[in-house]
Amino acid sequence: MDAIDIIVTKRDGGELSAAQIDWVIDVYARGGPNGSAVADEQMAALSMAILWRGMTRAEVSRWTEAMLRSGERLDFSDLPAPTTDKHSTGGVGDKITLPLTPAVAACGAAVPQLSGRGLGHTGGTLDKLESIPGWRAELTPAEMRRCLTEAGGVVCAAGAGLAPADRRLYALRDVTGTVESLPLIASSIMSKKLAEGTGSLVLDVKVGSGAFMKDAASARELARTMVDIGTDNGVRTVALLTAMDTPLGHEVGNALEVAESVRVLRGGGPDDVVELTVALAREMLAAAGLNGAKDPADALKDGSAMDVWRRMIRAQGGDPDAPLPVARERMEIPAPATGRLTRLDAYAAGVAARRLGAGRARKEDPVAPGAGVSLHAKPGDEVHAGRPLFTLHADDPARLERAVEVLADAYEIDGPQERLPLVIDRVTA
Amino acid sequence: MDAIDIIVTKRDGGELSAAQIDWVIDVYARGGPNGSAVADEQMAALSMAILWRGMTRAEVSRWTEAMLRSGERLDFSDLPAPTTDKHSTGGVGDKITLPLTPAVAACGAAVPQLSGRGLGHTGGTLDKLESIPGWRAELTPAEMRRCLTEAGGVVCAAGAGLAPADRRLYALRDVTGTVESLPLIASSIMSKKLAEGTGSLVLDVKVGSGAFMKDAASARELARTMVDIGTDNGVRTVALLTAMDTPLGHEVGNALEVAESVRVLRGGGPDDVVELTVALAREMLAAAGLNGAKDPADALKDGSAMDVWRRMIRAQGGDPDAPLPVARERMEIPAPATGRLTRLDAYAAGVAARRLGAGRARKEDPVAPGAGVSLHAKPGDEVHAGRPLFTLHADDPARLERAVEVLADAYEIDGPQERLPLVIDRVTA
Numbered sequence: 001m002d003a004i005d006i007i008v009t010k011r012d013g014g015e016l017s018a019a020q021i022d023w024v025i026d027v028y029a030r031g032g033p034n035g036s037a038v039a040d041e042q043m044a045a046l047s048m049a050i051l052w053r054g055m056t057r058a059e060v061s062r063w064t065e066a067m068l069r070s071g072e073r074l075d076f077s078d079l080p081a082p083t084t085d086k087h088s089t090g091g092v093g094d095k096i097t098l099p100l101t102p103a104v105a106a107c108g109a110a111v112p113q114l115s116g117r118g119l120g121h122t123g124g125t126l127d128k129l130e131s132i133p134g135w136r137a138e139l140t141p142a143e144m145r146r147c148l149t150e151a152g153g154v155v156c157a158a159g160a161g162l163a164p165a166d167r168r169l170y171a172l173r174d175v176t177g178t179v180e181s182l183p184l185i186a187s188s189i190m191s192k193k194l195a196e197g198t199g200s201l202v203l204d205v206k207v208g209s210g211a212f213m214k215d216a217a218s219a220r221e222l223a224r225t226m227v228d229i230g231t232d233n234g235v236r237t238v239a240l241l242t243a244m245d246t247p248l249g250h251e252v253g254n255a256l257e258v259a260e261s262v263r264v265l266r267g268g269g270p271d272d273v274v275e276l277t278v279a280l281a282r283e284m285l286a287a288a289g290l291n292g293a294k295d296p297a298d299a300l301k302d303g304s305a306m307d308v309w310r311r312m313i314r315a316q317g318g319d320p321d322a323p324l325p326v327a328r329e330r331m332e333i334p335a336p337a338t339g340r341l342t343r344l345d346a347y348a349a350g351v352a353a354r355r356l357g358a359g360r361a362r363k364e365d366p367v368a369p370g371a372g373v374s375l376h377a378k379p380g381d382e383v384h385a386g387r388p389l390f391t392l393h394a395d396d397p398a399r400l401e402r403a404v405e406v407l408a409d410a411y412e413i414d415g416p417q418e419r420l421p422l423v424i425d426r427v428t429a
Numbered sequence: 430m431d432a433i434d435i436i437v438t439k440r441d442g443g444e445l446s447a448a449q450i451d452w453v454i455d456v457y458a459r460g461g462p463n464g465s466a467v468a469d470e471q472m473a474a475l476s477m478a479i480l481w482r483g484m485t486r487a488e489v490s491r492w493t494e495a496m497l498r499s500g501e502r503l504d505f506s507d508l509p510a511p512t513t514d515k516h517s518t519g520g521v522g523d524k525i526t527l528p529l530t531p532a533v534a535a536c537g538a539a540v541p542q543l544s545g546r547g548l549g550h551t552g553g554t555l556d557k558l559e560s561i562p563g564w565r566a567e568l569t570p571a572e573m574r575r576c577l578t579e580a581g582g583v584v585c586a587a588g589a590g591l592a593p594a595d596r597r598l599y600a601l602r603d604v605t606g607t608v609e610s611l612p613l614i615a616s617s618i619m620s621k622k623l624a625e626g627t628g629s630l631v632l633d634v635k636v637g638s639g640a641f642m643k644d645a646a647s648a649r650e651l652a653r654t655m656v657d658i659g660t661d662n663g664v665r666t667v668a669l670l671t672a673m674d675t676p677l678g679h680e681v682g683n684a685l686e687v688a689e690s691v692r693v694l695r696g697g698g699p700d701d702v703v704e705l706t707v708a709l710a711r712e713m714l715a716a717a718g719l720n721g722a723k724d725p726a727d728a729l730k731d732g733s734a735m736d737v738w739r740r741m742i743r744a745q746g747g748d749p750d751a752p753l754p755v756a757r758e759r760m761e762i763p764a765p766a767t768g769r770l771t772r773l774d775a776y777a778a779g780v781a782a783r784r785l786g787a788g789r790a791r792k793e794d795p796v797a798p799g800a801g802v803s804l805h806a807k808p809g810d811e812v813h814a815g816r817p818l819f820t821l822h823a824d825d826p827a828r829l830e831r832a833v834e835v836l837a838d839a840y841e842i843d844g845p846q847e848r849l850p851l852v853i854d855r856v857t858a
Contacts, residue, residue: 007606011477044470045605048477051440176474177436 003027003042010049018062025066029165040172047169047178055183060225061232063183067191068233070165074112074141074197076148081110084288085198086280087189089222090122092210092350093247093375097125097155098261099269099277099300100284102308105152106299107281109288112148114158114196118359118367121210121350123254126157127359131255131325131369135318151311162195182218186225190233200236200287202280203227207424208245210346216241216424223427231429236287239427242276243420246379247349249273253358253372253393255324265306272378272422274300279423327357327370327393331400333407335383339414344379348410352403356394368395373403379419432456432471439478447491454495458594469601476598476607484612489654490661492612496620497662499594503541503570503626505577510539513717514627515709516618518651519551521639521779522676522804526554526584527690528698528706528729529713531737534581535728536710538717541577543587543625547788547796550639550779552683555586556788560684560754560798564747580740591624611647615654619662629665629716631709632656636853637674639775645670645853652856660858665716668856671705672849675808676778678702682787682801682822684753694735701807701851703729708852756786756799756822760829762836764812768843773808777839781832785823797824802832808848 001023009016016024024046028038055063076083084104088094101111115137118124126137139147139156147154160167166188173179193201205223206213213219223239230237249270251260263269264277274297281296299305313320353359357368374391377383389411392403430452438445445453453475457467484492505512513533517523530540544566547553555566568576568585576583589596595617602608622630634652635642642648652668659666678699680689692698693706703726710725728734742749782788786797803820806812818840821832 004604004606011480011606039604040468040470041473041601041605044473045477045607048440048474048481049606052477052481172470175433175468176470177433177440177478178474 003038007042007046007049010046010053013053015056016059021059021062022066025063025070025165029070029168043169043172044176044178047173047176047181047184050184051178051181057228057232060183060187061229064187064190064194064229065233067163067165067169067187068194071163071195072161073195074144076110076112076145076197077199079110079148081108081152082288082290083112083197083199084109084202084284085111085113085193085196086202086204086284087193088204089206089212091206091244091248092122092346092353093249093252093257094123094206095128095249095257095261096204096273096277096280098128098258099264099273099305100280101153101155102265102312103277103296103299103305104281104284105308106304107285107294107296108290109285110148111153112144112196112198113153113155114162114192115155119363120361121347121354121359123252123257123353123359125155127367128254128257129155131258132313132318132320133322135313135316139316147312147315151315152308153312154315155312156316158192158196163191166191182222183225186222186229190226190229194230194233194235198235200284201230202283202287203237203239204280205239205241206244207241208243208346208420210247210350211244220425220427227427227429237429238283238287240279240283240423241425241427243422243424244346245420246344247346247375248276250375250378251372252349252353252375253356254367254369255326256372256374256393259324264300265309267301275422325369327368328395329393329397329400331392332388333390333392333404334386335389335413336385337413338385339383341377341379341381341383341411341413342415342417343412344375345410348406349373349375352392352406352410355402355406356392356399357396371395383413432467436471436475436478439475439482442482444485445488450488450491451495454492454499454594458499458597472598472601473605473607476602476605476610476613479613480607480610486657486661489612489616490658493616493619493623493658494662496592496594496598496616497623500592500624501590502624503573505539505541505574505626506628508539508577510537510581511717511719512541512626512628513538513631513713514540514542514622514625515631515633515713516622517633518635518641520635520673520677521551521775521782522678522681522686523552523635524557524678524686524690525633525702525706525709527557527687528693528702528734529709530582530584531694531741532706532725532728532734533710533713534737535733536714536723536725537719538714539577540582541573541625541627542582542584543591543621544584548792549790550776550783550788552681552686552782552788554584556796557683557686558584558747560687561742561747561749562751564742564745568745576741576744580744581737582741583744584741585745587621587625592620595620611651612654615651615658619655619658623659623662623664627664629713630659631712631716632666632668633709634668634670635673636670637672637775637849639676639779640673649854649856656856656858666858667712667716669708669712669852670854670856672851672853673775674849675773676775676804677705679804679807680801681778681782681804682785683796683798684755685801685803685822688753693729694738696730704851754798756797757824758822758826758829760821761817762819762821762833763815764818764842765814766842767814768812770806770808770810770812770840770842771844771846772841773804774839777835778802778804781821781835781839784831784835785821785828786825800824812842
């Protein structure tokens with residue numbers, strides 16, 4: 001085996017063999033930057049060749065399997081409840097994991113969920129949960145199992161032992177302009193999700209300005225690739241394509257989204273958040289084989305999802321009754337006219353929230369738990385001149401102006417109505 | 430400036446600006462593997478993106494200029510004679526530099542020629558000259574100038590100070606499957622040639638089985654790119670496309686080719702070597718502006734080229750009268766039939782010579798000065814059953830059998846006649 005042969009095969013449009021894929025991932029993952037037989041510059045050239053030439057289904061499934069095998073794979077198959085999980089490709093105001101995990105657990109499945117932190121205009125589930133006093137994201141596999149057993153669900157950070165090849169490759173792609181390869185994106189996501197040991201998986205592939213995929217065709221291709229990878233690796237996998245042209249719910253920001261999620265768990269909350277939570281929960285229960293289970297819409301109404309939520313937060317050191325952090329500064333932006341709000345751009349809202357301190361420009365940056373944007377109207381709602389359209393929350397008053405700027409062009413009143421349906425499509429094996 | 434932006438621009442099919450090119454080459458050349466702001470993995474990804482997307486004329490000319498500027502550029506413009514040089518893209522039996530340099534110098538031009546060593550099936554000019562006892566390839570710029578002044582021509586190795594960016598980039602491309610990019614090949618060759626300080630340049634772009642470019646269309650594209658680069662960088666540049674379907678001359682191997690070159694310098698030698706030497710010499714003299722100069726065909730006949738040759742060899746420590754090394758073992762291969770030789774494959778002859786010890790599989794390998802293949806017939810010649818077709822020369826008898834093998838399919842008697850003309854095309858600014 002030789003790294004150059006493998007690069008040249010892909011560069012010239014050929015298909016990599018299973019043996020070539022296993023070798024290149026194994027040697028790359030095990031080697032250090034100098035001792036390795038597959039150097040960073042070789043993996044960079046290969047990644048660019050993959051971005052150029054693509055991968056067949058057999059290649060991308062094997063590539064994912066090889067990354068998965070580079071580390072440990074958790075196993076919860078001995079638990080009494082079947083396991084299921086959801087992964088979202090990321091959006092603005094996407095707090096769905098927070099009500100979803102307890103709702104699904106309340107209906108009888110176990111939900112082992114490894115989540116990430118936010119970067120750029122999208123928020124991260126761990127950042128949101130970390131605004132709850134005492135809650136911690138870093139768990140050992142044994143702690144993860146205990147939370148899962150005691151509470152029925154766990155949301156935590158992926159340990160360094162899971163898919164280490166992906167960790168190294170992602171850092172390399174990040175600095176070599178090779179992030180945007182669909183098969184590499186799909187295998188990166190799926191290697192981590194498969195490593196967490198879930199028996200079934202529902203993917204929430206976002207489409208629109210606030211999503212990584214701007215149009216339904218590319219989102220469908222990503223969904224298809226991930227569903228194929230999951231299926232080929234023995235995990236029942238389904239994907240929903242869902243709208244990310246406008247933020248989900250009325251709150252964008254860490255503690256703001258936790259508070260909104262708690263409203264959903266109390267049986268209230270915004271319609272879109274409830275609708276998407278229930279749709280994804282039903283898919284997860286079906287994927288886990290729990291077809292006669294309780295309906296998750298009922299679990300949100302009858303308090304059973306809330307009970308799981310409180311157990312989950314406590315199991316990870318959090319106090320579900322503690323007051324959430326509030327930003328020091330606040331500013332209201334009034335609607336300039338009366339009429340119907342026809343557009344409220346997800347990307348701009350995400351950028352505004354980041355500028356307010358809710359997100360990060362770079363991985364090392366801290367986030368402000370209380371910062372964010374409250375949206376007093378959503379597309380389709382009536383707005384009134386002079387009444388609040390947005391409330392901005394920040395610790396530093398200088399940040400408010402920088403968010404105002406980006407929100408000025410983010411919405412339209414009485415413009416053309418072009419909204420995506422909340423659930424656009426469904427992709428199955 | 431940011432390496433990722435530059436990679437992404439090229440990846441997405443855009444044109445790099447002069448400022449981007451200057452920055453990426455400068456920072457890459459100056460930085461060490463760790464301290465650099467352009468890491469090896471970033472240059473590898475960029476090289477693959479260039480291989481994929483290509484480069485415009487403006488890009489490749491600027492890229493070459495930036496590599497040239499990464500080191501020193503020799504300057505011989507103060508010499509009384511105009512300078513001119515030739516570069517060949519490499520072939521089998523290609524000893525043309527040996528008679529050509531003194532022939533051109535004998536007609537009034539100064540020829541500063543930086544040459545390389547052989548790799549794979551092609552020979553290297555320095556390897557050939559090093560078979561002359563005492564001759565040395567490594568000269569300082571001051572020694573180079575002295576040889577040029579005293580003898581009129583100099584053939585030596587490129588010093589480490591010339592185009593160091595190319596040196597680092599070529600080593601990277603070699604291990605990342607990115608050698609085969611036409612603009613990167615062209616700029617690598619041209620950055621070194623422009624650094625040697627020649628005022629004009631003639632390119633011998635080989636076409637055929639023994640050449641890097643197998644067909645005339647790709648050779649023409651390479652020639653066009655190199656002529657454009659030279660022109661854009663202020664050096665009058667012309668290219669000839671010449672045949673490399675069969676070896677040049679009757680000898681393939683280091684000392685064997687020196688001996689054949691000396692026969693040409695004595696006014697004899699094979700027709701094809703003489704014809705190509707004269708054609709390239711006339712182009713070089715015209716490019717140097719010496720249009721009323723002596724004809725190089727006369728310089729070969731009247732002994733004036735031989736005089737320059739003897740001065741050149743002596744100026745670099747060699748003894749032009751010393752006997753050349755002879756291989757310890759010899760084997761004759763007879764023609765199996767009587768008829769007309771219609772094919773004698775350049776690539777196979779090159780591989781045979783390498784197996785006999787005349788060339789290298791890897792850069793570190795030594796070469797055997799006396800090893801090689803003598804060809805007793807060339808395509809078009811009559812051969813006679815039982816009379817010698819090839820003589821093999823090697824120090825190690827085991828090598829003989831490995832060369833016999835590859836030569837068995839290398840020729841044809843009374844087959845279809847499909848020969849390329851020696852000079853196929855001419856490409857000018």
